Amino acid sequence: MFDALSARFAKTFGNLRSKGKISSSDIDSVLDEITSALLEADVAKEVVDLFTERIGAQAAALLPTLQAGSNQAQAIFDVVNSELIKILGSEGRRIRFAKNPPTVIMLAGLQGAGKTTLAAKLAKFYKDQGNTPLLIAADLQRPNAVTQLQVLGEQIGVPVFAPEQGNGSGNAVEVARDGIAFAQSKVHNMVIVDTAGRLGVDDELMDEAIAIRNQIQPHEILFVIDSMIGQSAIATARAFEQGVGFDGLVLTKLDGDARGGAALSITEVLKRPIMFVSTGEKISDFDLFYPERMASRILGLGDVATLAEQAKKALNPETSAKLEEKFARGDDFTLEDFLEQLEAMANMGSMGKLLSMLPGAASMKKQIENFDESEIVRTKAIVQSMTPHERRDVKVLNGTRRARIARGSGRAVSEVNSLVERFSAAQKAMKQMRNGSMPAGMPAAMSGMPAIPASKSAVVHKKKSKSGNPAKRAAEERG
Amino acid sequence: MGIFSKFLSKIKVTELLHKPDLDELADELIAADIGADLAHSIIEQTRKVKSATPEESLHTVLLSHLSKKERSISTASGVTAVMVVGVNGTGKTTSVAKLARNFQSQGTVVLAAADTFRAAAVEQLQTWGQRIGVEVVSGKENSDPASVAFDAISKAQQLSAAFLLIDTAGRLHNKSDLMNELGKIKRVIEKVTPVSEVLLVIDATTGQNGLQQAKIFAEAVQVTGIVLTKLDGSARGGIALAIEDSLDIPIKFVGTGESIEDLAPFNPDEYVKGLIS
The missing domain is CATH 1.10.260.30 (Signal recognition particle, SRP54 subunit, M-domain)
Structure with missing residues (x-):
């Protein structure tokens, strides 16, 4: 996904390495390169500016301290790398389990971001770790979203609470509430609530999400976002932040070749960590998010840790x-x-x-x-x-x-x-x-x-x- | 351009657009997902267009980057077969239903539920079919999508339908096996009847990756037009302009809302206005 971005960084730093001594004008041209690489990667303009400003300042401060002959390019590279990791979240955050189970996780996001598929992936992931998740089908808008979740639940052997068939009828708040009660009675230690997708500006659906949130008091609200999203990512994320609010991000469709710059934008502006990534169509194509791995992927250093x-x-x-x-x-x-x-x-x-x-x-x-x-x-x-x-x-x-x-x-x-x-x-x-x-x-x-x-x-x-x-x-x- | 006119244009520019204004305009275009390079060249061109206001110049330039190709659906004498393709989650199934609704006034429509991969995609289309009163041909889950398409053609011919709309499974364009499968579906249909339109569904929130999507889908199945969905959200859909500009594939329809009627023929003027509003 970050491939094209990596390629550009690789080229930029290749040029830099070929120079014995780096001048401040070299740094400027590196910053220009970084700017256009990040924009091409769909990182929001305001974030690009912040990012290059910080790197520029650090590099300028660093330059006079570098000995001639030492690896100056490497030093600049390290600055960029550590800034990237900083933005991506210095340490990956994990789900906080509730003291009194069930741990309630609510999913929110735009239509087509991949919430329903993700709900199943998340359930499978935690089931494999010995938890007993319950899926709640509270997307009553999209035709057959409920059926989709039921089919997926059956595939992974996770029960699905779905009293309403959806397709535009039924009360999602009640479904969520009853689902939690059901989970408590059946001693599930984890509940994952799938909600209807919405457009950032849709008040009606956002209100529904807020009502569900208020009703079930989730321990974690995860904002699910398509890694192919463009510059509107920040506006959308802000709308969700101000509406239902969220604790962490899930990046989906990372197996595509999108550069996923939106991830950088949202983590930088809203200071919310990316917690999971979804990397394919199979239920098992899902992983925790590792900032340092992602940063090295962006910089073309490869992701050997994941490979191993x-x-x-x-x-x-x-x-x-x-x-x-x-x-x-x-x-x-x-x-x-x-x-x-x-x-x-x-x-x-x-x-x-x-x-x-x-x-x-x-x-x-x-x-x-x-x-x-x-x-x-x-x-x-x-x-x-x-x-x-x-x-x-x-x-x-x-x-x-x-x-x-x-x-x-x-x-x-x-x-x-x-x-x-x-x-x-x-x-x-x-x-x-x-x-x-x-x-x-x-x-x-x-x-x-x-x-x-x-x-x-x-x-x-x-x-x-x-x-x-x-x-x-x-x-x-x-x- | 002679020295004199160059000088004139400079005067015009300093009068109308200062450098900070230009930068700001470029940022605006970038924020609409037009892409940095294209945004800068559009601003360059805008400087050279003489109109009453800078906005008007920009409008003209933006329009000039759109495709000149026909934007209406081309129909066949028998069944007009329309394939709907795209990456996951762009709104293909919903668009198929909306298109069916749109075409219904022109004759019988048959839908082929050839997304046999995603759980409950077939049921989703069937639900839509029931709502609008359109026949939906489907196979078993995980059955061969090409065979579903094939059955649907027979059904369409049997009903002397005017339109056959084929919903396909979402696929990321970098999965070559899935793209090959799409090519196969098209070839199977073409053995019986020509495919009049291959519509690529692009989500208006898509960033620069949209270009890559369009390019690879076009290579695989000769995309004839674009359906731009979710334009009613916070995104302005500038990626569609970038696609028209670099690949000359016309946007044919725009999805503007969640109800079945919310599909409109593409209107270049309105679209461009939306981009710079």
Whole structure:
């Protein structure tokens, strides 16, 4: 989402780094760049001005103290980074649980911001942490918003309190009130109230939200905002702040390529923290908000922390342990191991999403965008067309075998060749790594294996490879 | 421009618009989501237009950045098939219902509920269909949207309908698999009948990302027009001007409220007035 912004920052600081000594006019031109980058990212004009003013002042104060030859560009960069983190909220705030349950969370936001989907995501997130959430369907305006929440609730196994079918009839305040009573009687420790979307200027609906708030006294009101929103973000957020009020923000649709500058605007002007982000259409595409991670993403430093976390979640500990053992024993890394790894990667999400979290991703934006996920399927097809014997030892792959694999996977022989070649290179790199030359071997393995443009050797599954052809399978089993 | 006229224009400018005024105007345009670069070039051009007042000059320049293409819906001799596409949450389903209401006076309308992804999207369209008395063709949840569209064409032909409106699932434009799916839906329909219009629904609150949305949707399904929704909120919808300017895709309808009747043909003059009001 912040990709384009990152790309611009990367370029700006690249220019700055190429200079030995930075003058105050260099800083001015950096500030100009930052201004237009932020505007293009939909950060509100007033916030851009504040931001650049602060950075300008700090940089000017910093400049005379910098020794010639020290990394001046880095120092300026650090100023920008820390200012960004400051705006985004120095520490991520989390939901405050009520002393006397249930903890009541109310959602508010514009139409189409993604409240209903978010209600389900939030419920799932806290359910997985051992809570017992109840969803209350108090959006009685949008046709079938209630049905939508019911369907989602069923999918995630969270009960939905929905006495009214909505579609313009029913009293949302009563629904909310009864829902809380219901939650208390059924000992739910958390309640999430979905409300009707509204336009910032709509008094009637805003009054309804206020009435719901007054009735149920929520512990947290979350303002849900689309990360694609433009300059009207501040006006809208202000209208909600002055109307129903809110404690924190949720940014939705962050899996798009919008730069999400509105997030900066609202946190800066209204001093409300971003608490969660929603990053995809799946219910699980949801996370806590980490300011420092977001700042480094904006600045093109990548989001390695999130990547590592996802990797940990996706990798089967047994598989990893087995691999480690194997590695220690000095056995070769085989295409079978490769398949398991690829499968784990598939569980982490699309390659594009993973790649975009790597440092320097902004400058590879084009490649990442053009990353053809079906390449992974093709690679998978090639590996799956091999016999187990071949997968364990690629050296047996002679011309005939390669031709057969190509036919079996519907790919060209040259593609089979290129996969085998890259795999052998990676295998070699692994060996070197084991022999202690880690730093040199590592990048080689990385570039050799899941390379971006060519093969993206990737994902794969299939537990125990078996040929679909009974005769072949028999041959395979013989070895 | 000769030296003399350059001099003249300078005089005019100093008389009418001072630098701080110009900066302020540019900020106004930026606040309307027109985009910084376009805002500055519009201000530059405004300086060169000679009108009675600066406002009038600005109005003229803004109008000149709008598309010259036809803004009415092009109809076919048989069923006029209209696909409605866009990112999540822009108001596609509601717009489909409003368009149906709008087209009803010209003949029978059939709706295809080809958003088989979002929970209860089909029911949402069915509710609208019942309210306005229009047939809604749907499939099972998670069924193939192209097949729903296909069934809907048969239904439309069987009823000798004048219009078939196809509601599609919201999708972020950077998801290439979903964009490919959209292309497939269109190709399936085109096997039977030409698609007269592909309308992209853009939320007026959208920022600069709207350009990217329009560009990629246009590449995938040859967007013929835009429905600009939620213009009744606090946003002025300047992104639509940026889209018209850079991609030459005309806005055809504007959503102006929550009731089924709140859809109006796009009026350039009013829109531009709204931008600088």
